[in-house]
Amino acid sequence: xxxxxxxxxxxxxxxxxxxxxxxxxxxxxxxxxxxxxxxxxxxxxxxxxxxxxxxxxxxxxxxxxxxxxxxxxxxxxxxxxxxxxxxxxxxxxxxxxxxxxxxxxxxxxxxxxxxxxxxxxxxxxxxxxxxxxxxxxxxxxxxxxxxxxxxxxxxxxxxxxxxxxxxxxxxxxxxxxxxxxxxxxxxxxxxxxxxxxxxxxxxxxxxxxxxxxxxxxxxxxxxxxxxxxxxxxxxxxxxxxxxxxxxxxxxxxxxxxxxxxxxxxxxxxxxxxxxxxxxxxxxx
Numbered sequence: 359x360x361x362x363x364x365x366x367x368x369x370x371x372x373x374x375x376x377x378x379x380x381x382x383x384x385x386x387x388x389x390x391x392x393x394x395x396x397x398x399x400x401x402x403x404x405x406x407x408x409x410x411x412x413x414x415x416x417x418x419x420x421x422x423x424x425x426x427x428x429x430x431x432x433x434x435x436x437x438x439x440x441x442x443x444x445x446x447x448x449x450x451x452x453x454x455x456x457x458x459x460x461x462x463x464x465x466x467x468x469x470x471x472x473x474x475x476x477x478x479x480x481x482x483x484x485x486x487x488x489x490x491x492x493x494x495x496x497x498x499x500x501x502x503x504x505x506x507x508x509x510x511x512x513x514x515x516x517x518x519x520x521x522x523x524x525x526x527x528x529x530x531x532x533x534x535x536x537x538x539x540x541x542x543x544x545x546x547x548x549x550x551x552x553x554x555x556x557x558x559x560x561x562x563x564x565x566x567x568x569x570x571x572x573x574x575x576x577x578x579x580x581x582x583x584x585x586x587x588x589x590x591x592x593x594x595x596x597x598x599x600x601x602x603x604x605x606x607x608x609x610x611x612x613x614x615x616x617x618x619x620x621x622x623x624x625x626x627x628x629x630x631x632x633x634x635x636x637x638x639x640x641x642x
Contacts, residue, residue, distance in 0.1 A: 361615050362613075370435045370521070381449045382449075394572045398564050403443035414529055431525065487614075492600045497515060498623075502594045503594050520622075
């Protein structure tokens with residue numbers, strides 16, 4: 359069941375971004391739509407990634423040693439992602455944005471999932487981790503996605519993308535372990551239903567969040583909707599470009615590491631530069 363490369367090492371990279379940077383309202387090259395979309399996505403990360411950690415760690419105790427070690431490294435990476443996006447979101451607040459509605463929606467979604475059996479949280483995490491991994495792949499594959507961003511913000515998003523790719527199999531392998539006694543069709547049916555629901559909620563909520571931030575910039579109606587559609591689905595078209603990778607989730611014998619894209623990590627690390635600080639994985 360486990361197709362994660364045997365030579366994969368999940369390496370937490372302790373980096374900090376933008377601590378000395380002044381808050382810029384439209385940090386994505388003066389583009390309010392691009393800025394709003396990335397800000398809306400970032401608004402989900404601090405609480406969302408804490409949820410991912412909680413969901414995966416709930417199934418760690420009886421995991422095989424290698425998977426348990428990967429869960430610890432995954433936890434450390436996600437904790438640092440949350441920390442950096444807290445700082446990033448603060449800069450958005452300092453630039454004048456009110457993120458209250460976006461954060462409230464995240465709280466509502468997470469509360470609903472947490473009210474169910476822990477396997478539901480794990481399934482949601484597995485689906486969302488695939489979503490973030492394919493977005494990360496596209497972000498690193500095509501430099502046009504961030505070519506107009508300020509340097510510190512671009513570095514943050516590339517750093518985050520590197521680690522999302524690197525740990526993309528952890529939640530899925532934990533799911534395979536947790537459901538190892540399930541019939542194959544039951545496992546597929548549950549994961550397919552969860553992915554469809556997660557996708558629907560992701561698209562609806564990120565659209566609503568982006569439109570809310572654009573409203574705060576005085577951009578509403580057809581101008582806001584068309585701008586968002588063009589940026590997300592036409593040029594650079596992130597959502598259009600990940601459609602095939604998204605659909606692969608439903609194929610028989612899917613695993614996130616069926617496509618080994620570690621070459622993107624190596625290239626992005628060279629571009630990012632610097633030496634990551636020493637990090638210990640989270641305590642067992």
